[in-house]
Amino acid sequence: xxxxxxxxxxxxxxxxxACKLALTRKNLQVVGAVDIDPAKQGxxxxxxxxxxxxxxxxxxxxxAAVFAATRPDVAIHCTSSFLPNITDQLVQILxxxxxxxxxxxxxxxxxxxxxxxxxxxxxxxxxxxxxAVGTGVNPGFVMDFVPIVxxxxxxDVRSVRCVRVVDAGTRRxxxxxxxxxxxxxxxxxxxxxxxxxxxxxxxxxxxxxxxALALDLDGISHTVEPVLAREERKTRFLxxxxxxxxxxxxxxxxxxxxxxxxxxxxxxxxxAPDPRDEVHLAGEPSLKLVFEGGVPGDQATAAILVNTIxxxxxxxxxLKTILDIAPPRLLR
Amino acid sequence: xxxxxxxxxxxxxxxxxACKLALTRKNLQVVGAVDIDPAKQGxxxxxxxxxxxxxxxxxxxxxAAVFAATRPDVAIHCTSSFLPNITDQLVQILxxxxxxxxxxxxxxxxxxxxxxxxxxxxxxxxxxxxxAVGTGVNPGFVMDFVPIVxxxxxxDVRSVRCVRVVDAGTRRxxxxxxxxxxxxxxxxxxxxxxxxxxxxxxxxxxxxxxxALALDLDGISHTVEPVLAREERKTRFLxxxxxxxxxxxxxxxxxxxxxxxxxxxxxxxxxAPDPRDEVHLAGEPSLKLVFEGGVPGDQATAAILVNTIxxxxxxxxxLKTILDIAPPRLLR
Numbered sequence: 001x002x003x004x005x006x007x008x009x010x011x012x013x014x015x016x017x018a019c020k021l022a023l024t025r026k027n028l029q030v031v032g033a034v035d036i037d038p039a040k041q042g043x044x045x046x047x048x049x050x051x052x053x054x055x056x057x058x059x060x061x062x063x064a065a066v067f068a069a070t071r072p073d074v075a076i077h078c079t080s081s082f083l084p085n086i087t088d089q090l091v092q093i094l095x096x097x098x099x100x101x102x103x104x105x106x107x108x109x110x111x112x113x114x115x116x117x118x119x120x121x122x123x124x125x126x127x128x129x130x131x132a133v134g135t136g137v138n139p140g141f142v143m144d145f146v147p148i149v150x151x152x153x154x155x156d157v158r159s160v161r162c163v164r165v166v167d168a169g170t171r172r173x174x175x176x177x178x179x180x181x182x183x184x185x186x187x188x189x190x191x192x193x194x195x196x197x198x199x200x201x202x203x204x205x206x207x208x209x210x211x212a213l214a215l216d217l218d219g220i221s222h223t224v225e226p227v228l229a230r231e232e233r234k235t236r237f238l239x240x241x242x243x244x245x246x247x248x249x250x251x252x253x254x255x256x257x258x259x260x261x262x263x264x265x266x267x268x269x270x271x272a273p274d275p276r277d278e279v280h281l282a283g284e285p286s287l288k289l290v291f292e293g294g295v296p297g298d299q300a301t302a303a304i305l306v307n308t309i310x311x312x313x314x315x316x317x318x319l320k321t322i323l324d325i326a327p328p329r330l331l332r
Numbered sequence: 333x334x335x336x337x338x339x340x341x342x343x344x345x346x347x348x349x350a351c352k353l354a355l356t357r358k359n360l361q362v363v364g365a366v367d368i369d370p371a372k373q374g375x376x377x378x379x380x381x382x383x384x385x386x387x388x389x390x391x392x393x394x395x396a397a398v399f400a401a402t403r404p405d406v407a408i409h410c411t412s413s414f415l416p417n418i419t420d421q422l423v424q425i426l427x428x429x430x431x432x433x434x435x436x437x438x439x440x441x442x443x444x445x446x447x448x449x450x451x452x453x454x455x456x457x458x459x460x461x462x463x464a465v466g467t468g469v470n471p472g473f474v475m476d477f478v479p480i481v482x483x484x485x486x487x488d489v490r491s492v493r494c495v496r497v498v499d500a501g502t503r504r505x506x507x508x509x510x511x512x513x514x515x516x517x518x519x520x521x522x523x524x525x526x527x528x529x530x531x532x533x534x535x536x537x538x539x540x541x542x543x544a545l546a547l548d549l550d551g552i553s554h555t556v557e558p559v560l561a562r563e564e565r566k567t568r569f570l571x572x573x574x575x576x577x578x579x580x581x582x583x584x585x586x587x588x589x590x591x592x593x594x595x596x597x598x599x600x601x602x603x604a605p606d607p608r609d610e611v612h613l614a615g616e617p618s619l620k621l622v623f624e625g626g627v628p629g630d631q632a633t634a635a636i637l638v639n640t641i642x643x644x645x646x647x648x649x650x651l652k653t654i655l656d657i658a659p660p661r662l663l664r
Contacts, residue, residue, distance in 0.1 A: 021487060137485055145659075149481065152639045152660035153469055153632035155353060214664045283662075285628050292620045299617065300485035307484045316648075327477075327659045328484035330615075332546045 003029040004313055007072040009093065011035040011048060011059065013174070014103050015078030017302035020049050022076060025306065027331055031070040033059045036079075063089070067096040073313055076305055077102035081200045083114045087121060090132055094124040099312050100132040101305050105201030107134025108144070109321060112207045122319035131315045135308050135322050137300035138164065139201035139208070142277045142291070143264045145322055148212045150279060150289055157213050157283035159261040164277050166294060168247045169270040173237040175297070179247040179268045180226060182238045188226045188245045198224040199266055202252035206262050210254045212323055215262065219255040224248060227269040235270055246270045307331045335361040336645055339404040341425065343367040343380060343391065345506070346435050347410030349634035352381050354408060357638065359663055363402040365391045368411075395421070399428040405645050408637055409434035413532045415446045415453075422464055423456040431644050432464040433637050437533030439466025440476070441653060444539050454651035463647045467640050467654050469632035470496065471533035471540070474609045474623070475596045477654055480544045482611055482621055489545050489615035491593040496609050498626060500579045501602040505569040507629070511579035511600045512558060514570045520558045520577045530556040531598055534584035538594045542586045544655055547594065551587040556580060559601040567602055578602045639663045 006028050008019040015035075022028050023045070033045050038061070040048055046055040060066050075093050080086050083106040090107075093100050110118035125132050134140070143162045151157045168179050180188045180197060191197060203220050210217035229246040232239065240246050247269020254262030277291040308328040315325040322328075338360050340351040347367075354360050355377070365377050370393070372380055378387040392398050407425050412418050415438040422439075425432050442450035457464050466472070475494045483489050500511050512520045512529060523529060535552050542549035561578040564571065572578050579601020586594030609623040640660040647657045654660075 141485060148661045149659045151662035152636050153473060153627050154639075154662050155631065155635050157662050213662050285631065287627065288624045290622050290624065292622065295485050295619065296617050299487065303487050304484050307486075323661070324658055326656055327481045329480045329655070330483035330486055330489050330545050 001027065003027055004074060004309055005029050005031045005070065005072045006309070007032040007034060007066060007070065007075045007098065009034045009063065009075040009077045009089070010079035011040055012078060014298070014301055015076070016049055017298060018076045018078060018305045019045065021302050021306045023051070023055065025331055028306070028309065030055065030057055031072055032066040033057050034061070034063045034066055035059050036061060063092060064096070067098055072098050074099040074101060074309055076309070077104070078305070081105045083107060083110055083117050087117045090121045091124040094121065094128040094130040094132055097128045097130050099130050101308050101312050102132065102134045103136050103301060103305055104134050105136065105139055105204060107132070108139045108201060109204040109208050110134065110319065112204055118319060125317055125319050129317045131312050131317055131320055133308065133312050133320050133322060133325060135304055135328070137295055137297055137304055138266070139205045140322060141300070141304055142295050143266070144205040144208045146289065147279045147281060148209060148323065149327070150281060150287055151213055154281060154287065155284040157281050159282045160209050160213070161263045161280040162265065162278065164266045164294065165272050165275050166268040166297065167270070167272040167275045168268050169233060169235040171297070176235060176237055176270065180245045181235070181247055181270045182240050183245040185226060185228065185245060192224060197248060198222065199250040202250055202264055202266065205264055206252045206254040208321070208323070209262050215254065216256050217254040217262065218257065221253045223251050227267060229271065233271040240270050247272070304328055333359065335359055336406060336641055337361050337363045337402065337404045338641070339364040339366060339398060339402065339407045339430065341366045341395065341407040341409045341421070342411035343372055344410060346630070346633055347408070348381055349630060350408050350410060350637045351377065353634050353638045355383070355387065357663055360638070360641065362387065362389055363404055364398040365389050366393070366395045366398055367391050368393060395424060396428070399430055404430050406431040406433060406641055409436070410637070413437045415439060415442055415449050419449045419452055422453045426453070426456040426460040426462040426464055429460045429462050431462050433640050433644050434464065434466045435468050435633060435637055436466050437468065437471055437536060439464070440471045440533060441536040441540050442466070442651065444536055450651060457649055457651045461649045463644050463649055463652055465640065465644050465652050465654060465657060467636055467660070469627055469629055469636055470598070471537045472654060473632070473636055474627050475598070476537040476540045478621065479611045479613060480541060480655065481659070482613060482619055483545055486613060486619065487616040489613050491614045492541050492545070493595045493612040494597065494610065496598045496626065497604050497607050498600040498629065499602070499604040499607045500600050501565060501567040503629070508567060508569055508602065512577045513567070513579055513602045514572050515577040517558060517560065517577060524556060529580055530554065531582040534582055534596055534598065537596055538584045538586040540653070540655070541594050547586065548588050549586040549594065550589065553585045555583045559599060561603065565603040572602050579604070636660055
């Protein structure tokens, strides 16, 4: 097949990782790159990504000009988690007839929190004859796609529980900061009150499971709490004293008439033992599925964005979810 | 939505299990049933399936008449493992504009062993505007779909190894007989020579992984050997003396230039410890995924046949594989 023509839209950390990967795929051709940051514009992707070679693709601030000049098939879109921030971008991309694979957590299930914006995006997709899908590793895989697909071998599923444990101590500094490692409890609580903490997309994962398995959820909640270090923990980057915050625990719950039928339990902290992804389906039969060691976060998100491209390009037009299109797999 | 109108085509053990399940789904309406066995024809499905009630659906030997009278959306097709045995059936069903979900192991990847027959079926699907897909739990899920979908979070996969261990002692008598439990080694070897033993579909699973992950396989092989009882084993149905055959081990290999890059290791024997399904991807990153206790076989096959129906009905016409359509999930 001819390579799929790709524009990288958004060159933050996730966008850069996805773009780097896309540049290595023989089935993809990166033909353009867009970012709003003037410091990135005008740079060759090879320079920006530290590849030690020129790619011939220069970052632009003018998406419309890039689409007109390069006629891409698809955009890898990595700009913001939140649908209100990206609706105009998506409308423009789709309106140009370009498909979208996005890392936006809210785009996983866009009508959950923004029904009107989802309608606008869906209309742009129909009008442009293009397809948009939000995906990632979490949300997008370990705590939603995997339990939903595992249910295919069941007669019944009464409840779903996922446990994801990530040892933040083995991860990059921004991730350690993001989970609050090294803060005092008071600092953590103060930052929590500003809305800084908390895993984005956990409500979308709960809701996606609820809808996909027809669990008739009547309530979705999300709690965030600090995990305190029981002893001093050192990472390559920082030290967490005993009693300080080692990281964070997010719990997303889906309830039906007061009963918890979806529980997503996500812990990310320095020194977390036994990192893993567990999926439990209680049903007929009950199933327990474990990714031993867990699915790595940042790398896996870049991978699944790139690996979902052929399925999005092949799908009929519209605003779709990962459950509407063919399943992703390694793309070379 | 309106219930999907279903015909059960083939009422052997798997067909009966799938039909029983379909009858309990509020999103499905079983409108017809076909079987070649005169002893089943004329019976109400309720009687045949032992439901203790009439369903109003009577088993017929005349598929064309059933399609004309009931206008089904889809057939659950469970008649034979082998494409040469089912091609005429599929051509007739698809020609009537009826989609097909089939338990035929060879239909998982029909062009692998029967390129000409696959073309005939594909042409019938195009002409009829209908879709055909082969699926099941193995092949169709644990040793092909699961490793392929797990690769979505990887940058690279160099090799795939799956281990499926089934304790045949906990299963029904036909399964225990099928794996040779209680035979002497000489009896097993004699039966093996007639082609009675060996897991059907393991070549299709190896090939599907090879193609999906672009592993460039240049050879596929399948070996079958007996597993001998190290001590006496009793099941509800039979006794295996020490040194007799407890069951069977199938190994499917996919090679590239002499190197094994796909290994599917399937053991089914009385007394097998630690039943499980393991998936190992060696790559970037490497992943290990385990269904603890394993995915139950017969029940899961009925489930996945029924649970794949909405995705097949929604797919565009053609002869498809499980990788071309939206992923299955529990249907209620």
